[in-house]
Amino acid sequence: MDQAPGSPQGPQDAPSLPTCYRHPDRETGIRCTRCERPICPECMVSASVGFQCPDCVRNGSGTGHAPNASTPRTLAGGTITSDPRLLTKILIGVNLAVFLLQLTLGDRFTDRFQLLGSAYVPGFVSMQGVAEGQWYRLLTSMFLHGSYYHIIFNMLSLWWIGGPLEAALGRARYLALYLVSGLAGSALTYLIAAQNQPSLGASGAIFGLFGATAILMRRLNYDMRPILALLVINLIFTFGMSNIAWQAHIGGLVGGVVIGYAMVHAPRERRSLVQYGVCGVVMVAVVVMTLIRTGQLI
Known part of the structure; x- marks a missing residue:
């Protein structure tokens, strides 16, 4: 007043x-x-x-x-570049290229790289899953999609949310946020979901971008209502529709909020140490969740 x-x-x-x-x-x-x-x-x-x-x-x-x-420098201390959306374009290109491989090579390719705890998969001679030593699935599943609708929705979200965030953070910090948030979503899915429930998609990483964007907008004193409304709508879809790995969304969101806060609030004199240190802490949490679940399944 x-x-x-x-x-x-x-x-x-x-x-x-x-x-x-x-x-x-x-x-x-x-x-x-x-x-x-x-x-x-x-x-x-x-x-x-x-x-x-x-x-x-x-x-x-x-x-x-x-x-x-x-x-x-950007707000987070990154280098300002001539194309502030280049990495977002590359990530979209990688996702589209992998989806094309899925369409070309069929289900066997998807079954080899999607997130899976431990299960027998038709066409493979041995048990498949992270618990069987296939830790790469935590990462590769982030670039797979289950349908045209799935990849179109995720790539539009990545373009709308990722581009401005990349410009604010800089490429290296943005890539760290994207990958670590996605891995946090994969690890929580592996920890909580049924061992034979497959999961795939970039949604965990994108929810991480949502969380970091909310932190950035709060830092810049922007109107929070649009991003909060968009986040609420996405969470309604997350819990209101079947066949959605809500664990990946929540894990990515929490990882994105934690990393995003470190990115935009780190003290300038120790900025990089704090930012990448927090990324490291989240990665430790990813490893711990993975080891706990693996110990339960083997």
Whole structure:
């Protein structure tokens, strides 16, 4: 609520917002996505993700600052590139290429690489599954899909959510988020689902991107309602439809929230250590879940 000029401020009033670094008389809740200094609406310059201050824009375009100025970075500390969606395009291409292989080579190819705990699969002479030493299934299942509808929906989600997130994080951090979130979804599915229940799809990784996007939007003080509404709709489908591995969705979402928080809130002086350290912690959780389930099945 706005406060009338001259009205007293009690000890319970909320603390005031920071002021724009160029206009100290103007309070603002927006910060530059590169240098993180507070900026008012007059100083905000629209960028691929969020806003930048005039100084960072000039530095980034190379129009008149010292030659030793620091390299422009994304909000999470990644390198700004000429094509901020390149990795998203590559991931979509890989998923489509693998789906084409599924259509060409048939069920035997899918059966070899989809996520499976431990079961007898027709056409194979031995038991198949992660518990049989086929740990690669935790990763390869992330690039398989069960139908045209499945891959179209996932790839559209990857394009809409992944592109802006890649621009905000940078390629290396974005790839780490995608892969580790997907593995978290695979590991939770392996841990909880029936040992003979097959699972496949990029949904675990994409739910990780959903979680990280929500954290990023909160960090930038964006309106959270659109992403929360989209997430709720996806969760309704997750639990309301049959033949959906909800474990992969929840595992990916939790992994994405944890990693996303580290990506956008890590202190600048130890940014990479914290970001990749948290990715490592989530990977340890993936290994622990995998070992526990394997011990139960062998």
